[in-house]
Amino acid sequence: MAELTLPVFQSFSHIIFPHTFVRISSDVRLPQKIFLKKVLKNDPPECVVVVQNLNLKETDPASFSKIGVVSTVEINMAESKFKVSAQYRAEIQHLAYYPKNDIWKADVLRLPDVPELAELTDSHSELPMILGCVESIYALLLNLKPLVKEKESAKKLEDQIKKLKQARREKETAYFLPWHILIDFGYISQEIKTKMLETNSVMERLQIIVDILKSEKAILRN
DSSP, rough: OOOOEEEEEEEESSSOSSSSSEEETTTTTOOHHHHHHHEEETSSSEEEEEETTTSSSOOOGGGEEEEEEEEEEEEEEETTTTEEOOOOOEEEEEEEEEETTTEEEEEEEEEEHHHSOOOOTTTTTTTHHHHHHHHHHHHHHHHHGOOOOOOHHHHHHHHHHHHHHTTOOOOOOTTTTTHHHHHHTTSOOOHHHHHHHOOOHHHHHHHHHHHHHHHHHHHHHH
């Protein structure tokens, strides 16, 4: 049984639970701005953020990921930006378009998430694997660095290496690294982002990233 019905925000980048958010300028005429203004009229102002498959029509229900993230929406008047903050993963059910309001809505069912279910401690059985996986990601990024020639991508890569260098051995941040790595690499496909959302295992999410980076390295070398 679904817990509530929410408007659906079609994301082309992504936002994943926990502790990640996006800001959208409120002074630009964008479809996202119009949508978020509608959401702000709700009490509480919430929507479900889903991955949009760009290979299908936006009007095709099949283009929406079946797993999304329930998020709150607020506007920061000082910065003139909307802030969309992730709350929890959710399964999307009974997706429907409402032409009168020009908005998609869906019933959402809350899904569990590992960081929510188990506190990360020194005795956590997966901790060595998590930190080892993060080390692998760090090493792969270093290997990719000389292969990336495009300036914008090279800068993103350098920024990510710096972030990982500072935090990769801190167990308190280990759970959060997979999501931020995904967010910072904006060119990762919708299919990969959807896979990240489908599992509640941090290890599986990290392994997806490791596999992607290995493929990227092989492609660039060849």
